[in-house]
Amino acid sequence: MPVAAGVSYVQPAVRRDVPVSATHQVRAPKEDGAVVAEPPLSEAPGLASANATSLDNSSLTILGRGWRDLMYDARSTMRDAAVAYLKEVDGVSTYWKVASFVMTGHQPELFHPGVWVKNYALRSIAGRIGAVSFNLIVDNDAVKSTMLHFPAMDEQTPYRATEPFDTPAVGEPYEERKVQDEALFASLPQRVRVAWPFQPLVQEFWNEAMKVAPRTSLLGDRLAAARRAIERRWGCNNLEVPVSAVCQTEPFAWFACDLLTNLPRLHATYNDSVHDYRHCYGLRSPSHPVPDLAAEGDWLEAPFWAWRPGQARRGRLMVRLTPETVELRAGGEYWPSLPREPEAIVRAFLDLGKQGFKVRSRALTNTMYARLFLCDLFIHGIGGGKYDEVTDAIIRRYYGVEPPAYLVLSATLLLPLPHYPVNLDDCRRLRREARDLYFNPQCHLDDSALSQPQVAGLAARKEALVRQEPADRRGRRERFRQIREVNELLRAFVEGGLEALRQGEAECEAEVRANAILKRRDYPFVLYPEQTLRPFCEQFLTAGATERRS
Numbered sequence: 001m002p003v004a005a006g007v008s009y010v011q012p013a014v015r016r017d018v019p020v021s022a023t024h025q026v027r028a029p030k031e032d033g034a035v036v037a038e039p040p041l042s043e044a045p046g047l048a049s050a051n052a053t054s055l056d057n058s059s060l061t062i063l064g065r066g067w068r069d070l071m072y073d074a075r076s077t078m079r080d081a082a083v084a085y086l087k088e089v090d091g092v093s094t095y096w097k098v099a100s101f102v103m104t105g106h107q108p109e110l111f112h113p114g115v116w117v118k119n120y121a122l123r124s125i126a127g128r129i130g131a132v133s134f135n136l137i138v139d140n141d142a143v144k145s146t147m148l149h150f151p152a153m154d155e156q157t158p159y160r161a162t163e164p165f166d167t168p169a170v171g172e173p174y175e176e177r178k179v180q181d182e183a184l185f186a187s188l189p190q191r192v193r194v195a196w197p198f199q200p201l202v203q204e205f206w207n208e209a210m211k212v213a214p215r216t217s218l219l220g221d222r223l224a225a226a227r228r229a230i231e232r233r234w235g236c237n238n239l240e241v242p243v244s245a246v247c248q249t250e251p252f253a254w255f256a257c258d259l260l261t262n263l264p265r266l267h268a269t270y271n272d273s274v275h276d277y278r279h280c281y282g283l284r285s286p287s288h289p290v291p292d293l294a295a296e297g298d299w300l301e302a303p304f305w306a307w308r309p310g311q312a313r314r315g316r317l318m319v320r321l322t323p324e325t326v327e328l329r330a331g332g333e334y335w336p337s338l339p340r341e342p343e344a345i346v347r348a349f350l351d352l353g354k355q356g357f358k359v360r361s362r363a364l365t366n367t368m369y370a371r372l373f374l375c376d377l378f379i380h381g382i383g384g385g386k387y388d389e390v391t392d393a394i395i396r397r398y399y400g401v402e403p404p405a406y407l408v409l410s411a412t413l414l415l416p417l418p419h420y421p422v423n424l425d426d427c428r429r430l431r432r433e434a435r436d437l438y439f440n441p442q443c444h445l446d447d448s449a450l451s452q453p454q455v456a457g458l459a460a461r462k463e464a465l466v467r468q469e470p471a472d473r474r475g476r477r478e479r480f481r482q483i484r485e486v487n488e489l490l491r492a493f494v495e496g497g498l499e500a501l502r503q504g505e506a507e508c509e510a511e512v513r514a515n516a517i518l519k520r521r522d523y524p525f526v527l528y529p530e531q532t533l534r535p536f537c538e539q540f541l542t543a544g545a546t547e548r549r550s
Helices: 041-056 067-089 113-129 182-186 202-211 219-233 250-261 263-281 342-354 363-374 382-399 424-439 453-467 473-491 495-518 530-538
Strands: 035-038 101-106 132-137 147-154 157-164 239-242 299-307 315-321 325-330 333-339 358-361 377-380 406-411
Touching: 041 067, 041 113, 041 377, 041 406, 067 132, 067 219, 067 239, 067 250, 067 363, 101 113, 101 363, 113 132, 113 219, 113 377, 113 406, 113 530, 132 363, 157 495, 182 202, 202 219, 219 239, 250 263, 250 299, 250 325, 250 342, 250 358, 250 363, 263 299, 263 315, 263 382, 299 325, 299 363, 333 342, 342 358, 358 363, 363 377, 363 382, 377 382, 382 406, 424 473, 424 495, 453 473
Parallel strands: 101 132, 101 377, 132 239, 377 406
Antiparallel strands: 035 406, 147 157, 299 315, 299 358, 315 325, 325 333
């Protein structure tokens, strides 16, 4: 893959003394323009081919259906859902063959460029292997923020400013969250007024978001549509579909119902895999990488979200199995029960959706379904790559097959803002110098000071005191008192240097704090100028990437 000038690839550091995967050791690169990929992007075609071959030769069945049959059905229905979604939201009509799929995914939020590059790499990999590139819009996740964060200046002091683009989020999933304040949403670009030496992308992006406003009031749909419009202009054309649409397809119902009917085994497998992960990496938090599935008597928590339209928050799906039925409830609300026969439970599960009962995959089941049935290769960001180690363990234990390999990709692109040429090491050096000047002033006296008999006498006395070795504790205390007394007298002759060092340390720390604002890697991509952002993203495309249509 061609790499733009100044861009470097970072090799993940893998410790050999603990049994961890290379994926877990991937760290976000600190250098501006750096990219990290594990394994390297050049290995993506081989990974996709090996994944397809491995599962194709497996005897994996889901409620009696073979893997190949369900996989083809899952990809076909996902393709149809994506075509319908893009026509409804973007007004774009397209048709794609059902073929090999490569996939990535993220919440429909204003993410940073290191996340966005996955979409471009996805398009390139698809073109190299004759596959369809697919982006999964994770709209079943909760809206975390409706604020745009950006660096601003207050009397030459940088600070992190915020401007809202809608009323505050209350934890609702993206598929439920409509824009609450249209005037606030439309006016965002006018409120992001900054004295930067470049024009940010935010105005162009927001123009695209407003174009689709008549077709959708959903916040996530608008943000995703605006991103897609820019991607298309920059040569990146992927199919996209929301998780909410995928979860309403019949193949997903087969996948979900298999987990529900075998929930006691899945429940134990899931929690054991999470516990092993925490033990391996020394994690103590009960919420990392994900919380355990709960048990309340004979009710077991399933790894799905559950709610009904109009409810502000997602609920946990609780399940109780009887010989004839699968009983469901979301929080304290009891839902219709499902029969246990394979085809009947799938039909009943789909009927739940028609009645307004929503069941959506959670983090691990989301990528489990995608990697096993929807694509030949999944591209994760760093966070997703770490938690999917748990998914790997669940797939091995629950399905008895080796999980498909995935790829982790991220990058760092800093805003092209001026910053200070200092770092924490510079501040530490100044701090050490000031400390040494304070406690050892005799070592920093110049010739003019030493030429004074009083000063020379104090320096000689300090040297003699340092060489002393008192025999008892009382003597050591007295020596310490005298050294402190001599130091106080000598400091008067280095006071200017000490003050300069302390002032330099204070200025250095202020500049480091300013750099922490100016050089954050997680600012949304809409804050960057096109002339910086576009070539950075386009480097992940290849000239041979072509669309595969029938």
